[in-house]
Amino acid sequence: MTGRKALVLTLALLIFCLALTPQASALTVKPGKPSEYRPRETLSVSGVATPNTAVSIQLFDPEGRLVVSGQAFTDDEGYFEVESLYVFTVGDPEGNWKIKVYDPVAGEYAETTVKLTYEGADIEPPNLVIVLEPLKPKYGKELIIIRVLSDQPLKTRPLITVYQYNMPKPVRLEAYNETEDYTVWNTTYTPNPEYEGPAMIEVIAEDQAGNIGKAVLTFTVEVEPEWVKPVKKLEERVTRLENRTSAIENQLKSLTEQLQGLQATLNSQFAILTAKISDLGERLQANQQMTYIAVGVGAAALALVVFLIVRLRKATVTEIPTEETAPTPET
Known part of the structure; x- marks a missing residue:
């Protein structure tokens, strides 16, 4: 009986194990x-x-x-x-x-x-451009408008981060959409004047197809000390005076050139007039000589005529007979 019980128990245990397997x-x-x-x-x-x-x-x-x-x-x-x-x-x-x-x-x-496959897949990341307004080489403690331009509609707001030199933590900015096609976004930023030097704006954006684009723009933060302002104003006044002086010099130069041109024109006209007067004098002198000759010729002709008249008269008086010497007519 003990052997049977052991066998039955073994079979039951085997069946149980198989059921669990x-x-x-x-x-x-x-x-x-x-x-x-x-x-x-x-x-x-x-x-x-x-x-x-x-x-x-x-x-x-x-x-x-x-x-x-x-x-x-x-x-x-x-x-x-x-x-x-x-x-x-x-x-x-x-x-x-x-x-x-x-x-x-x-x-x-x-x-x-x-x-x-890549067929029909949009895998080109968006081309991003960062524009600052106003556009300057250096910025102080002033409001800067940051615009992000994308050539493709963006799926979400672009992530805009500003880093300033030696600033412990970067500044995250929230962008706002400007257009219906989600291609122009803007935000504002005022530089921290305590951290002067180079600064950087980083933009990361995702388009509708899931492509990730990135753009970076650097600028300079430089805050002017108080004593620089009056010096700068003086420099501006000096610059204005220099500009005025330069304008006056240009005007004087222009007038000088005009006077030189006028003088050259007068000299030319004077030379022409002198030549005409000289020519006229020569003509007058020639005419005077001709007049003298004509007068001389006329006087000679007149003397000749008088001479001929006198001779003619003499001849006429000689030839006319008188009564004493008149011949006696024949009978």
Whole structure:
């Protein structure tokens, strides 16, 4: 009887142990979606293995490199699921990625593949530009308007951080949207005058596709001492006087050039007039000589005429007969 009891007890214990031992199920694995994946999409995995067991899961890229290695636990029915096994990033190689699952109880492996493609994916980060108003080489304790311009609509507020030289902690600023397309954002900042020297503004922003862009702008913080203000005012007055003096000098130079031009014109006109007067004098002198000649010729002609008249008269008186000498007519 004792031997039978021992045998029955052993069989009962064996049956109990077998009942507690997990029963192996056919190992399966599948991705969250059978279609292609693109950068920034999340890969999830589910499957069936031995109930209440830890299965190992590995992910290999197209070049065969191990990217993820982890575990998942099955439930009472053998089902397991990993909602975020891996998030594909820009820079991951395109091609087929292998998911490999191992069930240590069943001693089985199962695998499947998913494809990563960049086709149709927006992977360009936003181009960010930082603009300061007013635009100056140096800033004191004054209000500065900081504008962030993006070539793509932003998904969230840009993160704006200001760093000043030797300042223990940077300053985080909250930006506000200016446009309906979320491409222009602004905020304000007043430099801390206790930390003069170089300063930097850093902007980090994410676009609608999840691309991260970054921009940096440097400026200088320099606070003027009180004694500099009157000196600066004096310098401004001196500068204004210099500008006025320079303007007067330019006017005098212009007048001098005009006078020189006028003098050159007068000299030219005077030379022309002198030449004309000289020519006129020569003509007058020539005309005077001709007049003298004409007068002389006229006088000579007149004397000749008088001479001829006198001779003619003499000849006439000689030829006229008188009564005493008149011939006696013949009978």
